[in-house]
Amino acid sequence: MNELIWIFVSALLINNFVLAYFLGLCPFLGVSGRLQTSFRLGLATIFVMLITALCSWFLNTYILVHAPYLRLISFIVVIASTVQFIEMVIKKLSPGLFRALGIFLPLITTNCAILGLAIFATNRGYGFVEGMIYALGAGLGFTLALVLMAGLREETEMAEVPRLIKGTAMNLIIAGILSMAFTGFAGLFSAA
Amino acid sequence: MPKKRDDAYQEYIKGLWRDNPVFVQVLGMCPMLAVTNSAVNALAMGGATFFVLVASSFLVSSLKNWIPKQVRISTYIIIIATFVTVTDFTLQAMAPVIHKELGAFIPLIVANCMILGRQEAFAAKNTVRLAVIDALGMASGFFLALFVLGSVREVLGDGAFLGMSLFGPNFEPWIIMILPPGGFLTLGLILLFFNWLKERKDRLVDRLDGMEAEGL
Helix, strand or coil, X not given: CHHHHHHHHHHHHHCCCCXXXXXXXXXXXXXXXXXXXXXXXXXXXXXXXXXXXXXXXXXXXXXXXXXXXXXXXXXXXXXXXXXXXXXXXXHHHCHHHHHHHHHHCHHHHHXXXXXXXXXXXXXXXXXXXXXXXXXXXXXXXXXXXXXXXXXXXXXXXXXXXXXXXXXXXXXXXXXXXXXXXXXXXXXXHCCC | CHHHHHHHHHHHXXXXXXXXXXXXXXXXXXXXXXXXXXXXXXXXXXXHHHHHHHHHHHHHHHHCCCCCHHHHHHXXXXXXXXHHHHHHHHHHHHCHHHHHHHXXXXXXXXXXXXXXXXXXXXXXXXXXHHHHHHHHHHHHHHHHHHHHHHHHHHHHHHCEECCEECCCCCCCCCHHHHCHHHHHHHHXXXXXXXXXXXXXXXXXXXXXXXXXXXXX
């Protein structure tokens, strides 16, 4: 049980996918303009991550033991089809959200956080339960970083900043400071 | 034909400088920030991405008439994933130390949005020759950006360049620069510098236009 809690907290805070591993930066910088949109994108990402963890565990255990060189290709096919499926569901259920997410919805496919999750989980030899907990922690961590960033960006929108630094340069520096704050979590489990 | 060579040159220089994938388009950030804590890692990553981008652009542009529109993205991804797998195994066999250092980030080249973006935006619509030139330019631009970022971070964070110590034993390294926050901060400052360059150029062009108008 302790092991599972450690996996969860580590993926959520200490080794946050966005702020410590630099995974999923494209949506992190691209969709973090509005709080609500980024929250929903985070939810979609968590869902894709859970399904990917499930499928990659299945593939790893039953199929890829016979053909390890197909690992990358089969993971990416699983992710691409899951994203396609979610795209259709969101389009049907909430056309507004579909428009708001725009190009970033199909781009979940190339969200390195998801492929990274599958690869890290495989490299560390996680079993089924560990893999799912890891996926949940990583997804929540991604959402947390995205929502924090969106909140900060909404605040800075009204602020008076020099014209030169506005845009990506400022967002990156904000991300750097956020990431610095997250390094503080590193001591959280040092005793354990 | 000089005209044609000129076109090719324009396509090349576009990727290297004017539309630099990292500094101007801000694409392909994930592998970029994660492995640039030293110049050597940045070079290895740049080389791997270079190969994958050029090879997939070549294949996609040669196959573009056979790829059905509806499944084109999946096809591109599978082509890219194939080349990444090749790179992964080659590196593992030829340079195990670097492969270990880069770890999971070699397979993650698949998810580099810059590569997929070039296939969709350029290789699928142009001739093989132009697509390869465009890929060469973009890949060189990416390589350059990785190298700049890796060098800055290694020099500040480690007091060394390509593993050679620069400032002697009394240098107090900025550990933060080789930690994750340093990546964000360095890239942010470099982008700021590029904004400044662009602003200065715009102002110069404005002034030249003004002088021309007065002259006329």
